[in-house]
Amino acid sequence: MSMSTTTGSDDTAYQIAADVRAGRRRAVDVLDAHLANVSAREADVHAFNTVTADQARRTAEAVDAAVAAGRDPGPLAGVPIALKDNMCTRGVPTTCSSRMLEGWKPPYDATVVTRLAAAGAVFVGKTNLDEFAMGSSTENSAFGPTLNPHDVTRVSGGSSGGSAAAVAAHFAAASLGSDTGGSIRQPAALCGVVGVKPTYGTVSRYGLVAFASSLDQIGPFTLDVRDAALLLETISGHDPLDSTSIPQPPLQLLGELDRGVKGLRIGRITDLPEGSEPEVEQRLAEAFDALAAAGATIVDVELPSLKYGLTAYYLIAPAEASSNLARYDGVRYGMRVDAADTNAMYMATRSAGFGDEVKRRIMLGTYALSAGYYDAYYGKALKVRRLISDDFARAYERADVILTPTSPIVAFPVGSKADDPLSMYLCDVFTIPTNLAGHPAMSVPFRTGAHGLPVGVQVLAPTLGEPVMFRVAAELERGAR
Amino acid sequence: MSDATYMIDGYELVCGLEVHVELATATKLFSASANRFGDDPNVHIDPVTLGLPGALPVLNRRAVELAMRIGLALNCSVQPCTFHRKNYFYPDMPKAYQISQYDQPLNIDGWLELPGGKRIGIERAHLEEDTGKSTHIGGTGGRIHGSDHSLIDFNRAGVPLVEIVGRPDIATPDEARQYVTELRQILVAIGASDAKMEEGSMRCDANVSVRKPGDPLGTRCEIKNVNSVRSLGRAIEYEARRQIALIESGEKVRQETRHWDENDGRTHTLRSKEDADDYRYFLEPDLVPLVPDASWIDQVRAALPLLPRERRTRLSAATGAPADGEAIMVVVERGQDDYILAVGEAGADVARALVHVKEAFAEQGATPQVPAADLARLITLETSGKLTATQAKTVLAEIVAAGGGDAEAIAAAKGFEAMDTSELEAMVDAAIAGNADAWAKYCGGEEKAMGALVGAIMKSSKGKADGKAVTALLQSKRGS
Numbered sequence: 001m002s003m004s005t006t007t008g009s010d011d012t013a014y015q016i017a018a019d020v021r022a023g024r025r026r027a028v029d030v031l032d033a034h035l036a037n038v039s040a041r042e043a044d045v046h047a048f049n050t051v052t053a054d055q056a057r058r059t060a061e062a063v064d065a066a067v068a069a070g071r072d073p074g075p076l077a078g079v080p081i082a083l084k085d086n087m088c089t090r091g092v093p094t095t096c097s098s099r100m101l102e103g104w105k106p107p108y109d110a111t112v113v114t115r116l117a118a119a120g121a122v123f124v125g126k127t128n129l130d131e132f133a134m135g136s137s138t139e140n141s142a143f144g145p146t147l148n149p150h151d152v153t154r155v156s157g158g159s160s161g162g163s164a165a166a167v168a169a170h171f172a173a174a175s176l177g178s179d180t181g182g183s184i185r186q187p188a189a190l191c192g193v194v195g196v197k198p199t200y201g202t203v204s205r206y207g208l209v210a211f212a213s214s215l216d217q218i219g220p221f222t223l224d225v226r227d228a229a230l231l232l233e234t235i236s237g238h239d240p241l242d243s244t245s246i247p248q249p250p251l252q253l254l255g256e257l258d259r260g261v262k263g264l265r266i267g268r269i270t271d272l273p274e275g276s277e278p279e280v281e282q283r284l285a286e287a288f289d290a291l292a293a294a295g296a297t298i299v300d301v302e303l304p305s306l307k308y309g310l311t312a313y314y315l316i317a318p319a320e321a322s323s324n325l326a327r328y329d330g331v332r333y334g335m336r337v338d339a340a341d342t343n344a345m346y347m348a349t350r351s352a353g354f355g356d357e358v359k360r361r362i363m364l365g366t367y368a369l370s371a372g373y374y375d376a377y378y379g380k381a382l383k384v385r386r387l388i389s390d391d392f393a394r395a396y397e398r399a400d401v402i403l404t405p406t407s408p409i410v411a412f413p414v415g416s417k418a419d420d421p422l423s424m425y426l427c428d429v430f431t432i433p434t435n436l437a438g439h440p441a442m443s444v445p446f447r448t449g450a451h452g453l454p455v456g457v458q459v460l461a462p463t464l465g466e467p468v469m470f471r472v473a474a475e476l477e478r479g480a481r
Numbered sequence: 482m483s484d485a486t487y488m489i490d491g492y493e494l495v496c497g498l499e500v501h502v503e504l505a506t507a508t509k510l511f512s513a514s515a516n517r518f519g520d521d522p523n524v525h526i527d528p529v530t531l532g533l534p535g536a537l538p539v540l541n542r543r544a545v546e547l548a549m550r551i552g553l554a555l556n557c558s559v560q561p562c563t564f565h566r567k568n569y570f571y572p573d574m575p576k577a578y579q580i581s582q583y584d585q586p587l588n589i590d591g592w593l594e595l596p597g598g599k600r601i602g603i604e605r606a607h608l609e610e611d612t613g614k615s616t617h618i619g620g621t622g623g624r625i626h627g628s629d630h631s632l633i634d635f636n637r638a639g640v641p642l643v644e645i646v647g648r649p650d651i652a653t654p655d656e657a658r659q660y661v662t663e664l665r666q667i668l669v670a671i672g673a674s675d676a677k678m679e680e681g682s683m684r685c686d687a688n689v690s691v692r693k694p695g696d697p698l699g700t701r702c703e704i705k706n707v708n709s710v711r712s713l714g715r716a717i718e719y720e721a722r723r724q725i726a727l728i729e730s731g732e733k734v735r736q737e738t739r740h741w742d743e744n745d746g747r748t749h750t751l752r753s754k755e756d757a758d759d760y761r762y763f764l765e766p767d768l769v770p771l772v773p774d775a776s777w778i779d780q781v782r783a784a785l786p787l788l789p790r791e792r793r794t795r796l797s798a799a800t801g802a803p804a805d806g807e808a809i810m811v812v813v814e815r816g817q818d819d820y821i822l823a824v825g826e827a828g829a830d831v832a833r834a835l836v837h838v839k840e841a842f843a844e845q846g847a848t849p850q851v852p853a854a855d856l857a858r859l860i861t862l863e864t865s866g867k868l869t870a871t872q873a874k875t876v877l878a879e880i881v882a883a884g885g886g887d888a889e890a891i892a893a894a895k896g897f898e899a900m901d902t903s904e905l906e907a908m909v910d911a912a913i914a915g916n917a918d919a920w921a922k923y924c925g926g927e928e929k930a931m932g933a934l935v936g937a938i939m940k941s942s943k944g945k946a947d948g949k950a951v952t953a954l955l956q957s958k959r960g961s
Binding site: 087096101104108205207208209210212213214242243244319320326327329331332341342366370378 | 528531532533534535536537538539540566568570572575576577578625626631633759761762763766767768769
């Protein structure tokens with residue numbers, strides 16, 4: 001057996017881990033191959049806020065030493081992984097792409113970070129995002145946008161654009177993002193990679209800087225469906241530090257991938273919101289055809305309250321955000337702008353520390369929760385949330401999974417929507433309802449659309465329906481070829 | 482005793498108390514940091530306590546259990562409940578919201594019975610987290626406004642609190658004092674809190690209004706910063722009189738929060754209703770509903786110790802003394818009722834034990850050093866006439882000082898021995914002969930004159946004479 005020195009950087013996490021565990025390839029070589037890509041293209045793409053090359057090298061060396069000593073470093077041995085910069089990493093800056101937290105180093109690791117580290121992963125850096133995960137293009141980052149590796153004049157999507165771009169550009173073999181209204185799935189679709197938002201409560205939120213706590217969920221970006229299953233198996237499972245974590249063991253998904261879709265019922269939403277690009281609609285039709293050809297049955301389902309999802313989301317998410325982001329007051333950590341008294345210091349700090357979109361949502365959310373307006377706005381949004389869950393429950397009596405586009409459009413040019421929040425919000429029209437329902441959903445690359453840019457098809461499943469969701473996703477992946 | 486006709490200048494007082502108590506848990510309400518008072522600042526902290534980005538709360542089961550104990554001891558229904566966020570900015574509140582309970586609290590609809598029997602309604606008793614503690618340097622009055630800088634100690638942040646909201650059933654300052662005293666005793670008895678007002682582990686706010694009998698409720702003011710039971714009564718009375726003076730002079734009472742100033746004995750405006758924060762309560766998305774199942778509630782209920790009221794009734798039955806009389810109130814508050822009953826079980830008169838313990842055991846706490854058998858022996862000597870009451874007191878003082886002792890030996894060493902009746906009678910006759918003036922006055926109906934005679938007898942008997950026996954002899958010799 002020869003030690004390979006010319007390592008490919010486009011291998012999957014699954015392949016890398018298998019090679020490193022078997023001693024066929026060194027973790028430091030895998031890392032170097034990915035860091036070489038960072039050196040070559042990061043200046044154009046801007047996927048990272050921080051690259052932790054030195055720390056990554058030490059970890060990779062430790063992985064190699066373990067293998068040499070006959071120990072198994074774990075299922076992700078030597079896999080270079082990037083983390084969205086809203087997940088706490090002990091001693092490594094965690095900024096949420098906000099001036100407010102610039103330079104802040106958490107004294108603790110998020111649970112997902114601990115679990116990935118225990119599985120032998122090598123962290124290459126912290127990726128860019130829309131400030132505090134609020135946005136759909138990463139243009140709301142205080143440190144500049146992440147550009148799409150397929151066309152650097154276009155956005156990478158958001159809010160987890162940095163994590164999507166890092167995988168698409170092979171800066172890392174996989175990455176983690178967070179998804180509150182589509183922030184994993186939409187950039188995955190725009191960058192042509194797989195992105196999963198698991199069932200709410202499947203992956204611990206401990207150490208994820210909160211945007212909207214009842215909607216936030218961490219999930220993986222990967223090059224293929226199998227890697228997504230591998231990552232999700234590693235990071236899922238009960239965490240006593242997160243009270244909303246479902247008390248159950250980690251998901252078992254790898255065994256589902258080759259089961260096919262024969263006999264499965266695939267739901268097609270008859271009253272799907274309109275406005276998608278024709279190529280996107282065409283790819284969705286092809287996706288249904290591919291599944292039908294593989295033995296699935298296509299069934300029509302109605303989701304009449306879906307059209308209210310966006311409105312409800314833009315009340316619930318900002319309401320929670322207005323409370324979650326109140327702690328950035330200049331008193332204990334992060335930015336402080338001094339002023340004559342405490343209230344003036346609060347105002348000066350928060351005026352300087354937050355960008356426009358964050359301020360917009362804090363104001364929206366504060367208003368929606370205010371005395372006299374609660375019932376008309378926040379209270380009503382909660383009722384819509386219930387209606388959407390009820391609609392899904394009825395639909396899943398008829399269908400095992402539902403297919404939609406992930407994003408109505410392919411990656412759009414930088415700046416084309418930056419001054420129009422409403423058109424930006426519409427990017428998430430297909431992804432938001434699953435967050436409101438707490439259900440899992442994932443985006444699978446399915447051929448290309450306008451300008452030859454990637455198109456993603458979204459697979460939706462009921463609560464804890466990840467096994468069937470992955471069966472269908474694996475079939476779509478096969479069908480897309 | 483409560484007084485149904487308590488009035489100030491023709492006005493009735495209407496008062497409801499909100500009491501915050503810190504629970505005696507080992508750790509905080511939502512994190513594993515220690516819940517301990519008095520250590521160096523900022524040593525009991527962690528990501529959750531400091532509200533660091535990404536930190537999440539995990540509910541402390543023990544805190545829930547202690548909160549349930551409080552609810553059950555106050556005759557509340559324990560019910561499924563939720564947590565809400567109460568949003569407001571203050572430097573010692575790390576998340577800029579307090580996790581509290583709002584429309585679905587853990588305990589609802591109970592009551593507390595005052596020693597005299599009056600029931601004060603309990604609206605709710607809910608769980609919430611405490612804030613940190615601010616110290617404002619410079620400026621005036623320790624307030625943040627106008628201070629040079631502020632220091633914050635987060636040791637207290639996240640300490641579990643139960644807020645006990647009483648209904649406005651309190652009609653006198655004395656009832657308010659009784660309520661807090663009784664509540665304190667219950668909290669200590671059930672091990673829920675050390676409930677020390679001076680250390681802040683029990684804090685009391687009073688809602689006060691006044692009205693003419695038969696009128697609808699008046700506008701209320703909330704009084705904060707009341708730091709002792711004594712101040713509570715003073716603050717309520719001051720506030721009631723202030724409101725009455727306003728009404729009498731044709732002005733209106735403004736709904737506001739007022740600050741009790743111990744030094745000038747007045748309340749002062751803290752903030753008016755118009756300045757009140759909009760707390761924007763909403764369901765805390767980081768926690769799930771808390772649903773105590775019936776078996777857990779039953780377990781907690783079954784483990785409750787006897788409550789102070791039950792202990793007073795028990796001691797009253799054993800001694801014949803009134804349950805709300807001073808002696809029983811005092812010894813039960815000290816927790817010495819078990820000890821008194823043990824003295825009775827050792828064969829002594831339990832009523833006498835009540836008197837001795839109340840008088841001589843003020844510094845002894847709930848578990849006196851003096852063995853119950855030692856006190857029992859002393860009481861038996863006394864009730865069998867071998868020691869006078871005065872002698873018994875002297876011997877007891879020695880026993881208490883030494884933490885125990887053989888009453889008979891101490892009495893013997895002091896030369897105490899019971900006098901026989903003829904010896905005492907001779908002394909009485911001698912005293913009458915030697916104090917003819919006093920005897921004449923006494924016989925003429927001047928009761929005070931007896932003091933000189935008794936004094937003379939005590940002197941000649943060197944304190945061995947039994948005061949009661951002397952009085953009886955003098956009375957019989959006078960013929961009445």
